[in-house]
Amino acid sequence: MVLGAGAAGMMCAIRAGAGGRSVLVVDHAKAPGEKIRISGGGRCNFTNVHASPANYISGNRHFAKSALARYTPRDFLAMVEKHRIAWHEKTLGQLFCDDSAKDIVRMLLDEMLAVGVDLQLQRQIGVVEKTEDGFRVAIDGETVEAGALVVATGGKSIPKMGATGLAYRIAEQFGVAMTETRPALVPLTLDPSMLEKLSPLSGVSVDAQVRHGKTTFREALLFTHRGLSGPSILQISSYWKEGDDIALTLEPSCDVLALLKEARRQNGRQAVQTVLGEILPRRLAQFLADQHRLRGPLADYSDKALGAVAAAVQDWTIRPAGSEGYRTAEVTLGGVDTSMLDSRTMQAKALPGLYFIGECVDVTGWLGGYNFQWAWASGHVCGEALAV
Structure with a gap:
């Protein structure tokens, strides 16, 4: 089960589904990929050709190396080109859609559909519990069980789009340490x-x-x-x-x-x-x-x-x-302490089956497509680890 239908969550679902896993993605929003849709002035600065660990802020500057090396901007661009999405490079290595950010959302939805991912929107996530075989999550009052739980619900930035800090609450519940969080990429x-x-x-x-x-x-x-x-x-x-x-x-x-x-x-x-x-x-x-x-x-x-x-x-x-605070911040700095996670899989070291990916982790990129690349990379390596 993947909590969050954003960039990292959808990428993880695609890779895990392609690897033979049965995947459920749950989100409270009306539509998937809302941050993707509004990014880059509506054209989505979907990656940066120069992305490397040097472009990220983290308590552990080495943590992002594994994921970024195993899923590169070229890898994501290959998916974009496979779906015949026109793109262009702007200054400083930033890659944008020629037409609309919605093209990237449609691409991810098509990829999820192709591998049988079950996407459920406008669902409210309640109590999360550990079971003997995995996790139990209350969704709109119903109980759903899964062998692995991936938390991809983002940070606190742009609350009007539904940012809640749910990932941090789940981390705290299961004893996964956090670093201090604050608004970043903000006026x-x-x-x-x-x-x-x-x-x-x-x-x-x-x-x-x-x-x-x-x-x-x-x-x-x-x-x-x-x-x-x-x-x-x-x-x-x-x-x-x-x-x-x-x-x-x-x-x-x-x-x-x-x-x-x-x-x-x-x-x-x-x-x-x-x-x-x-x-x-x-x-x-x-x-x-x-x-x-x-x-x-x-x-x-x-x-x-x-x-x-x-x-x-x-x-x-x-x-x-x-x-200006989280209201206009593009991302949240800080988050789930990387010392608590396996950099190769994004799994919590102390609790097998629990994973944290994307913005909720203490890895924050520069402006210019770097945060999307972290979402794709962390989601991909997590999904790869979950593949059968």
Whole structure:
């Protein structure tokens, strides 16, 4: 029995069914693969060609190696191509459907149907018990028994889509340790005074390098009415902790101080915001000039004054107040402690027949298809272990 008809659960069911097992997949949602459906702007960033253990955060950075090596992005792509789903590669190795994320859901449903998987939706999961031969689960008041139980119910992220933390409760019930969980791949918020100061920038997007400690990501940054978002911020949010600063380098490929000095040399009558507007969005250029009260021509300003503007662009330290939480987080960081699981099978070491896969495990990928690849890989190796 597989609890959860998401990416990991369906992949596990496909592999176990292909291996001769009788498989029941149960989910409380009206439709399977809801996170797949909404991902990638509706086109599903279904994997990343660069996926490797280095792209994942975990209490044990070695845990994901086995699954990721045994089921690779190429393996999943082979299934996509078998079903003639058109796809394309975007920046940084991200693979998307040309048409719709629903193509991936249909593919998984077709694969489950082909191996006889029984999918039951809109079913409420109740008490879970261990029996002599396996597990007993109450489903809508009825009792169903299975030789093995796979928990693939995800984490706490996006509760409006039905995220409940059920996997964590089952882990706790059976003495499977957990690591601390928190929202990840999530926009960061700012305190009211900082928000008011940055309000003119709401909606402005800029290329940025964002750093927390030794971790750096370079992608787009978006100023919002709540704080900071965009891919670079979502990435760093998985590493950031409350009370920490992050460092922003806007337009990192440009030497802003050198640009300003050269512009002053060539045409000192230009305004600072005019020159900054050549590399930055105009609203951002105007904001920076206003913040430093640089309203005259470039010729009026010393190297020190121009250096302060350059630092504001490329050495900006900011302290977020928090994050937007599970409401908008793409994934949950932390989860079932990997020390409690066999990395080759995803089975609980202390309780044979109980498995945890996908997001509920303490393996969290970067933005860009990495979390789907973990779902496919962990689901596949689990299903393989269950095959007759």
